[in-house]
Amino acid sequence: MKVNGLTQLLDAVAQVFSAGGALSLAEPAFLPRSGQTRMALAVAQAIEECDVLVVEAGTGVGKTYAYLVPALLSGQRVLVSTATKALQDQLFARDLPRLVHGLGLPLRMARLKGRASYLCIERLERVRQGRTAPQDPQVLRTVADVERWARITRTGDLAEMTALDERSPAVPLVTSTKDNCLGSDCPHWQACHVNLARQQALEADVVVVNHHLLFADLDVRDSGMANLLPNTGVVVVDEAHQLNDVGVQFAGEALSSQQLVGYARDALRLTQEHARGMADWLVLCATVEQAMRELRLQAGKPTVGGRLPWQGITPQGVDGAKWRAALVRLGQSLRALLKPLAVMEAMATELQRLYERGVELLARLARFAAPADDDCVRWLEVGAQHLRMLESPLSIARIMQQRLLQRTLDNDVNNESEDHNTSERKAWIFTSATLGNDARLSWFTDSCGLRGAKVLQVESPFDYHHQAGVYVPQPFAAAGSVQHSLQVAQLVLDAAQRIGGRTLVLTTTLKALHAISESLRSALGLFADLDVLVQGEAPKLALIQRFMAAGVSQSPQPRGAILVASATFWEGVDLPGDLLQLVVIDKLPFPPPDDPLVEARSRQLERVGRTAFHDYMIPEAALALKQGAGRLIRSESDRGVLVICDSRLVSMGYGGQLMAALPPMRVLGSLSEFEEALEQLAAARGQGKR
Structure with a gap:
């Protein structure tokens, strides 16, 4: 119409x-x-x-x-x-x-x-037949659950399996990628959920x-x-x-050890099926894997954050000569594998795809062997057993x-x-x-x-001045210090006990997340009337559901909940009504200055005479702070308190700019005003009204 x-x-x-x-x-x-x-x-x-x-x-x-x-x-x-x-x-x-x-x-x-969100019928069948059988019993059980669900699903969307964690190692076994999809040659092409x-x-x-x-x-x-x-x-x-x-993730380039090792293993499997004996495939593929392991060793031990800036030819902190030599050996081993494939690709469609995939990986490797473009940032992500080379605009x-x-x-x-x-x-x-x-x-x-x-x-239609207050505790330990997380945990504990849980703690680092949650659990013990839910211990949706269930419990002795989280919980969390009444932010969410992308954007601003802190750091922090604060008031009837445990908000000149980014909540200027606001929340809920 x-x-x-x-x-x-x-x-x-x-x-x-x-x-x-x-x-x-x-x-x-x-x-x-x-x-x-x-x-x-x-x-x-x-x-x-x-x-x-x-x-x-x-x-x-x-x-x-x-x-x-x-x-x-x-x-x-x-x-x-x-x-x-x-x-x-x-x-x-x-x-x-x-x-x-x-x-x-x-x-x-x-x-x-x-495509990674949909079940691949062919990949599941390969697991069922033992061609890509996992060894972990837990993974096998998860694949069995997927197999039972596969018989009844119409869409193949793995989100239908609410108990399946998207981080499960079973997921890549039963889904396809562009690299391993068989395309129109797949026997399940007509029934393919992606198609x-x-x-x-x-x-x-x-x-x-x-x-x-x-x-x-x-x-x-x-x-x-x-x-x-x-x-x-x-x-x-x-x-x-x-x-x-x-x-910027999709506009850049990425090459990982998983991609290269996965390619070598796929190459060995496919050449054994379609070109057995026509080259020493076992040695060629093993050489690629060994060269990849050597490159990973040259990257050294994982650092805090796991990211190494990469401004020149070599990542920061890595021996330049050894890194380049390992990179060259990896390129040579990949090229050696591609040489016999080039004359055999016409023998089978799968070999043709394998060859094209290898050529693409070799081209990416060559890009990372050359200097990055001026308008791009490059960095190396180093894990315990893997690495990723990344470049983004x-x-x-x-x-x-x-x-x-x-x-x-x-x-x-x-x-x-x-x-x-x-x-x-x-x-x-x-x-x-x-x-x-x-x-x-x-x-x-x-x-x-x-x-x-x-x-x-x-503008929002909410009456923020009437519905919410913002409190900056003073004095308070310096943000980032050992005492800071302990003081945040103590404040959260005291406040959450007054209002029966209903508290969301948003941290800016995983280190703070662990320190605050451990301190809370230590203080509460096993039999307290408050549960401490922690990001990472269950999928996000499961944690939110448990938090909501605690907020609506009608039992004689209801258990409230404190949810301690970081990252994705700063946004996309909608808990209206009495479910959430206190949001605590541990410190101002400035971008991490040692992040390669942050460093590059800062350098770009300074090259043109601008100040990275005022023109980049503060606006980024203001938007993140606004997102976090937005978790508190979700409807016209909501009431709550926002606590920001960072004294810089009132002691530094830029604090006013960050406060102005928040919704126009009333300011709670003292501990007594904060405690009074909490008592009003508890009393209003006890009377069955807002």
């Missing part, structure tokens, strides 16, 4: 969001919000004008419906990209069906993920993907996106603040302009010529709750090459 013309689309969108509109009829809890309507109308206009729009929509605006309603009513084919597969599943399984039903639109919807998912996406009116998949076809991966984008009229990038970080601005926006729009976003055929163009909508701290949202638009885009900022 297409609404013809801008005026008609604007009128239709306004009607949907009105007090008596389709949303109020479909969802009894819906209330018209001026900010949501304003965003929806701006999206409608961008769609009709095939424009690029960047929208920062504060928590509670309802941005999902604000972009979906005009996109669906436009009659255009819609592609929505989210930050994670979990958000992708939520959008596809909950938000879209509700809205499509409420609007009465007969639209076909599809969800498309990368079926891509076909459904090509036939759908609305397709939900994730950012990794959106960028995947910029690299050598075959994602299926190349066929989707040209036929899409509207592209929405939700949680767009993650776009640059995801994009400092931002995706050029990539967005030249390889994504320009390719699909067939036009530069800043080109306003009237001669372009708008039927070949598409609307791009980028949105998130945190995109910058200035009117241009330059933190996001500069890094993503969107300086010419239209920008809209929609």
Whole structure:
């Protein structure tokens, strides 16, 4: 159903969001919000004008419906990209069906993920037949669970197996990669879950993907996106603040020891099947593995963080002559394996693919043997038994302009010529709750090459001053000191006991995460009325479910919960109501200065006369702080307290800039005010009201 013309689309969108509109009829809890309507109308206009729009929509605006309603009513084919597969599943399984039903639109919807998310029938069969049999009994049990599920699944999406940890070593055994996929020669080609998912996406009116998949076809991966984008009229990038970080991963180069060792082992298996006796394959493949092990040894022991800067020919701290010699030996051994393959590739399709894969790996190795480009950053990741060589651009601005926006729009976003055929163009909508701290949202638009885009900022409808308070404890141990984590743990313990758990602790390092969680558990013992949940001890979803269950327990002696987490828990965690009432951030989330990407971006700014700390570090910390604080207030009825255990927020000159990035919560200026706020939370819950 297409609404013809801008005026008609604007009128239709306004009607949907009105007090008596389709949303109020479909969802009894819906209330018209001026900010949501304003965003929806701006999206409608961008769609009709095939424009690029960047929208920062504060928590509670309802941005999902604000972009979906005009996109669906436009009659255009819609592609929505989210930050994670979990958000992708939520959008596809909950938000879209509700809205499509409420609007009465007969639209076909599809969800498309990368091939690693789908069961590979051929790979599972290989495991079943013992051709790639794992030795670990736990892995075997997991594969058996996958096999039972494989008999009933229609989609092959491993996310259906909620008990399967995506980090399980069983996952790569039952999924495919571009390198080991047999393509059309696979005996299960017609039933392939990846192929079926891509076909459904090509036939759908609305397709939900994730950012990794959106960028995947910029690299050598075959994602299926190349066929989707040209036929899409509207592209929405939700949680767009993650776009640059995801994009630089795919726009760069990577070569790992796992890739090279895996190639050598695949080569031995395939040559034994198709070219046995035609070369000394065992020696050739073993030589590649041995050369890879020698290169790993030259990288030395893993460092804290595991990343070595790589500005010149050799990674920092590595013996240059020995490193280059090992790199040369690895290249020679790989070339020696490819030489007999080159004359035998026509014997079998699998040998042809094997040869092409080896040529690509050799080309990547040659790139890492040469100096990096000036606009790239290179580093080495060193693990206990593996290494990865990585190179990335400092931002995706050029990539967005030249390889994504320009390719699909067939036009530069800043080109306003009237001669372009708008039927070949598409609307791009980028949105998130945190995109910058200035009117241009330059933190996001500069890094993503969107300086010419239209920008809209929609404030959160929440009454933060009434609903939440922010407390910076003073005096407090210096951030990063041994005493700091112990003091954070003590503060958390005292506060969580007052309110019955309902506490999320966000740390900036894994070291702090372990120190705080261990201190809490030591103080509480085994039989306390508070559980301490720790990131890494279970999948993220399982931890959140356990935290929620503790918050709604109706037992005579309910056990509350404290969740101590880092990294991904700073965003994408939605715990409304009484479930979460206290968020504690251990220290200001400045980017790690020894991170190679951070170092390179800092050097780039200083080369042009700017200050890395003020122009890069502070804006990055402000956005991260805003994301973490956003976990606290998720609805109009929420109440809570945010604690930031870093005295620099009030003692340093830049503290005011970081405080300004937070939602406008009331400031709790003393310990007594903090304790009073906690007592009010406990009392309100005890009375059964907010």
